[in-house]
Amino acid sequence: MIPLPTQFYIKICAALLALLALTWGLAYIDLGSWNLGIAMGVSIVKAVLIMLFFMHVRYSSRLIQLVACAGFFWLLILLSLAMSDYRSRGWIPTRRPDLTQSDR
């Protein structure tokens, strides 16, 4: 691929540092459960910028683009299915509700 202009790399880095400042700033505001979601969202944007432009995924073959996403996708499988177990444990009562802990 043709080398990208130096100015472009610097601009991407500036954007990354700005996003860092954003993450930092938002941490001082109470957004309840949104703190996590927004922080993760910003991190994802940073990661995508690094991957697309510093790691040249934007200019790479479909195969490389697929491989670049694969690891994260597979990690998502682990996280979502495992957490689905934990989060759904209370949904169906597995003991008779009229029994108390001590009756077991």
Place this chain on the structure above:
Amino acid sequence: MNAIELEPSPALQEEEPGNYLSESHTVASWLLTTDHKRIGILYLYSILFFFIIASFAAATMRLELLNPQGSLVLSETYNKLFTIHGVLMVWFFLIPSIPAVLGNFTIPMMIGARDVAFPRLNLLSWYIFIGGGLFALYSIVSGGVDTGWTFYTPFSSTYSNTHVIAMAAGVFVAGFSTIITGLNFMVTIHKMRAPGLTWFRLPLFIWSLYSTSLIMVLATPVLAITLALLSLERFWGIGIFDPKLGGDPVLFQHLFWFYSHPAVYIMILPGMGVISEIIPCFARKRIFGYYFVAFSSVAIAVLGFLVWGHHMFVSSQSVYAGLIFSLLSFIVSVPSAIKVFNWTATLYKGSISFETPMLYAFGFIGLFTIGGLTGLFLASLGADVHLHDTYFVIAHFHYIMVGGMVMAFMGGLHYWWPKITGRMYPEFMGKIAALVTFIGFNLTFFPQFLLGYLGMPRRYHTYPPEFQIFHILSTAGASILGVGYLLPLIYFIYSLRYGKKAGPNPWRATGLEWQTSSPPPKDNFLRTPVVKRAPYDYSPFEEEHPQNV
């Protein structure tokens, strides 16, 4: 080569010029080789070593189980035996078997390349494998491990008094060998195919090894970090698997099985690939449904990552999650069934001959089908409550691993033996050994289905007297099975010196590996081949034998 026709000589192959075996005999040339063929042979010796140790453990267990009181070994010893058997068989035999031996040997040849993409990494993977094996051996000789190959917490992390960390270290290190092999294979298959060799002209063995490699690289790292966490928990009591400290033992199970379920597909997909090579050759017929078989390999690899919770139905996993995992487990059986249908359809109107590789292939189809079907019993939530942790599970996975994978490995070894060594094994003995193995295997493991259904738990060495007859049958079968494995060991070694010399293509098979000499030259081909034909281009019997019509 000489212009004079020479009589076949009984001396070793090294006297013939120009092959990968003869080009150098020094120890250094073997231990520092970057030739994928030699590395495959290094792996062959290594896995044979671990197979023998693990078999001794199994033999001792089967002897112990001959009577209900379990008087041969102590309970603690028995626990160590089944752990050693499981750990060595899974990580130091089955996982490397077909990929690191047959895959390493044949993949570059099948795609018309001189070697894999990263030959030095390939050698490194073998050394890493040996390193992991040394840790495991150290653990064994210093007293062994009694947690089972699954290392469940909190026993492994808190209560066991055995050398868990050493064994975990061995598996951790060996895991990196697997990752490197998988990475190497993927890059090789993507980037080093000969001109004209498009994806859909590839042999199905390559498709299945590619799918295997996909699993190897994505699943094994999770095992590595899980064992690292286990070691930290054991050494420092960090608490990640301890409910009193904020952790959860079932978290270990999620992490462990996220790897270990796909791992069982690492342990069967290569076998399926071998069968896909053998059946068209010995039925003299193009494989039926090439695209289905190819895509089913990839489907198994991907879907296999979505089913791990079926190992955890009774571990306090939520019923909803159990439902999803059960459904997905049923779905993942479909691509495997598709393969069985396609192999069977290939046989239809084929011209079938019963050489040893084909006998093993037939054994595979029948036994893998039984193993797979019994998996569906276990995938059903209700049935699993009864069958979990019984001998039914043991029978199920041995039907697949031994009746399936090991038979495929033996079939593949026999099939490619002439290519690897330049010698034929004795065909009559090959048939006998295949038959003995088949009989021994069924006698060993079929009674275990009944045992499990009747309620005998796994990992127990004492049991109610009414189960004894099944155990006696099983142990008798195991001794026959042992003979079935010993025979090839003997006649393969015999064949190295006295076997009939094999030409480049003794089976008249298609595939690029058969277009070069047996044994092949160091760089596999004298000239890079150009591929113009579809795979499995077998002609019907009439065309090959016009006088017999």
Place this chain on the structure above:
Amino acid sequence: MSETTAAPAHQFETLEQQREAATLGMWIFLATEVLFFGGLFMGYTFVRWSYPEVFEQASHRLDATIGGVNTAVLLLSSLTMALAVKSAQLGKRNALVAFLSLTALLGILFLGFKAIEYHGDYVDHIVPGIPSYHFEGPSAPQAELFFWIYFAMTGLHAIHVTVGIIVIAIMAALAWRRSFSPEHYMPIEVTGLYWHFVDIVWVFLFPLLYLVGHR
């Protein structure tokens, strides 16, 4: 791996094939690394979901300033690394050596700040597993688990940074000896991919460990 001539390694037909193979190989390796760290992220997710308040409490004991500065250091090092790869593409040896050296120095700066931070944690009694550890509160064991996770994740990351610095230093030395050219700079590119990945991991670690909840 690095050649002073322009011939491909013996198993490859062309330099282009070799370059593509190396790039694909490194990307597959990075996918394995995602899953390697991923196991720790799974542990993190479980513990944080189970004990959100304790997690937040414990997280506030970390020095987020150093964490934030370190994030900036790594982001800058990714810039210098990208510029190093560009210099290699253009055959500019001096710029290549300079940018590689700068990247390595920023990496060392990261580790230096990390060391200061770990020392601060030790002084602050939040290094688990040693006698000086001390945390008051009803959920003290769960808080200690947070700190274990923190040290495991940042420790594993620091090991990867260290390996990266060593490799970059070796690349810089090879670049100085004129081992690379516009036709052959693949080792630099592949090193760059690794380094950027290490940066990405930290980009996620920083908010997850230091900025839990709000301060």
